[in-house]
Amino acid sequence: xxKVVVIGSGNVxxxxxxxxxxxxxxxxxxxxxxxxxxxxxxxxxxxxxxxxTNLVDADLYxxxxxxxxxxxxxxxxNFTDKLVVHTSGSLGLEAIDNKNRGGVFYPLQTFSVNxxxxxxxxxxxxxxxxxxxxxxxxELASKLSKNVYNVNSxxxxxxxxxxxxxxxxxxxxxxxxxxxxxxxxxxFDILKPLIQExxxxxxxxxxxxxxxxxxxxxxxxxxxxxxxxxxNEKIREIYILLSQSIxxxxxxx
Amino acid sequence: xxKVVVIGSGNVxxxxxxxxxxxxxxxxxxxxxxxxxxxxxxxxxxxxxxxxTNLVDADLYxxxxxxxxxxxxxxxxNFTDKLVVHTSGSLGLEAIDNKNRGGVFYPLQTFSVNxxxxxxxxxxxxxxxxxxxxxxxxELASKLSKNVYNVNSxxxxxxxxxxxxxxxxxxxxxxxxxxxxxxxxxxFDILKPLIQExxxxxxxxxxxxxxxxxxxxxxxxxxxxxxxxxxNEKIREIYILLSQSIxxxxxxx
Numbered sequence: 001x002x003k004v005v006v007i008g009s010g011n012v013x014x015x016x017x018x019x020x021x022x023x024x025x026x027x028x029x030x031x032x033x034x035x036x037x038x039x040x041x042x043x044x045x046x047x048x049x050x051x052x053t054n055l056v057d058a059d060l061y062x063x064x065x066x067x068x069x070x071x072x073x074x075x076x077x078n079f080t081d082k083l084v085v086h087t088s089g090s091l092g093l094e095a096i097d098n099k100n101r102g103g104v105f106y107p108l109q110t111f112s113v114n115x116x117x118x119x120x121x122x123x124x125x126x127x128x129x130x131x132x133x134x135x136x137x138x139e140l141a142s143k144l145s146k147n148v149y150n151v152n153s154x155x156x157x158x159x160x161x162x163x164x165x166x167x168x169x170x171x172x173x174x175x176x177x178x179x180x181x182x183x184x185x186x187x188f189d190i191l192k193p194l195i196q197e198x199x200x201x202x203x204x205x206x207x208x209x210x211x212x213x214x215x216x217x218x219x220x221x222x223x224x225x226x227x228x229x230x231x232n233e234k235i236r237e238i239y240i241l242l243s244q245s246i247x248x249x250x251x252x253x
Numbered sequence: 254x255x256k257v258v259v260i261g262s263g264n265v266x267x268x269x270x271x272x273x274x275x276x277x278x279x280x281x282x283x284x285x286x287x288x289x290x291x292x293x294x295x296x297x298x299x300x301x302x303x304x305x306t307n308l309v310d311a312d313l314y315x316x317x318x319x320x321x322x323x324x325x326x327x328x329x330x331n332f333t334d335k336l337v338v339h340t341s342g343s344l345g346l347e348a349i350d351n352k353n354r355g356g357v358f359y360p361l362q363t364f365s366v367n368x369x370x371x372x373x374x375x376x377x378x379x380x381x382x383x384x385x386x387x388x389x390x391x392e393l394a395s396k397l398s399k400n401v402y403n404v405n406s407x408x409x410x411x412x413x414x415x416x417x418x419x420x421x422x423x424x425x426x427x428x429x430x431x432x433x434x435x436x437x438x439x440x441f442d443i444l445k446p447l448i449q450e451x452x453x454x455x456x457x458x459x460x461x462x463x464x465x466x467x468x469x470x471x472x473x474x475x476x477x478x479x480x481x482x483x484x485n486e487k488i489r490e491i492y493i494l495l496s497q498s499i500x501x502x503x504x505x506x
């Protein structure tokens with residue numbers, strides 16, 4: 001029975017706590033939160049603490065807080081030689097104070113408090129200072145998900161940048177699409193089936209092969225019409241830069 | 254019984270022909286193609302012609318060809334005063350030669366020859382020169398899909414630009430993510446659940462509210478790390494411009 005403590009009660013923390021509670025052979029003992037009320041509906045009061053020096057003895061401590069708070073919290077732990085991991089895509093192993101054994105337990109997914117996540121498909125990217133700890137993390141992650149990856153710090157950094165493109169920037173494309181709809185008295189709903197199919201398509205087609213549109217066709221007339229249509233300077237700049245990038249990319253293939 | 258002829262055998266043409274064949278109260282009489290072999294598995298030889306002046310009498314002619322061929326084909330039709338529509342997002346009504354009654358029958362979706370499309374959710378954007386013709390198009394579209402919209406030429410132009418952002422440019426974000434994975438010995442599969450969830454999330458959350466990541470958090474440290482990581486100049490430029498745009502957009506809210 002693996003005894004686990006979760007430190008943090010934000011999006012990732014809450015989803016992890018819920019998921020860990022449901023996993024067999026895992027005992028979620030306690031959670032730390034500066035805002036214990038956030039966990040009221042998830043844990044009983046005895047399982048929640050707002051005092052970081054008051055953590056119970058466990059096999060694994062998962063720090064699921066904002067990047068810039070990981071280092072400080074890990075240095076405040078009043079025990080040593082325990083397995084302590086963070087859940088961040090952009091921090092290295094060294095973010096865990098070296099009085100404990102560091103590791104990374106990074107779920108590569110976008111979390112919202114009010115949306116259920118099916119952990120079964122969430123890719124877990126794992127790293128640990130030694131083999132034994134890695135095995136502990138791998139066994140735990142495999143109970144949560146069928147997608148478990150050994151990812152070193154350099155790869156995780158790359159992955160985090162890639163995630164910014166496919167998640168943050170893609171969502172910004174949706175925002176721009178939504179704004180264009182608003183400005184032209186069209187419901188954003190009209191774009192949603194296209195957005196879904198765009199994401200589905202690359203499940204079995206490489207994105208370079210799925211590319212369509214005026215840029216890849218080098219349809220200068222349509223591109224010019226679109227550029228003229230876009231009166232917002234920043235959005236026009238994005239249109240031009242991304243069209244150029246699609247064309248540059250096509251030349252290399 | 255509505256008698257229909259489809260002109261064109263590309264992605265949209267083929268999908269439309271298959272869908273129309275399955276619709277009750279619609280009789281797909283004939284299809285025109287410069288490459289009749291493309292339709293071999295869809296229609297019997299008697300239904301296919303490669304001679305544009307050889308079209309049979311019908312209630313509706315749907316021109317589903319590349320944008321720059323619509324005008325020429327519509328002017329080559331050797332009949333008058335028939336309802337002739339195109340399926341383009343970027344062309345106006347005037348692309349149909351005025352010897353016939355023009356209209357637009359624009360399915361707002363991304364089509365690939367080898368991928369089945371569930372027409373039931375595809376938004377159809379309709380326009381016609383007169384009420385009677387609009388009603389014909391609306392009845393037909395409603396048999397194919399539950400999402401039918403009255404969209405004028407100015408709105409359709411806007412929609413086409415919005416579609417470039419949420420489809421073409423989003424797919425390019427996937428391409429960049431895939432390239433970063435390749436360059437770092439990571440499988441692109443690792444990003445796919447994130448890509449799916451990003452698209453699912455905005456089904457019930459406005460994209461401005463779904464925005465996450467270093468740009469919206471104004472996390473300068475992470476942004477700087479990412480910019481340093483990106484050695485490809487064009488991709489770095491995209492990272493910076495999109496991060497700025499996310500921040501500018503947040504200020505306005």
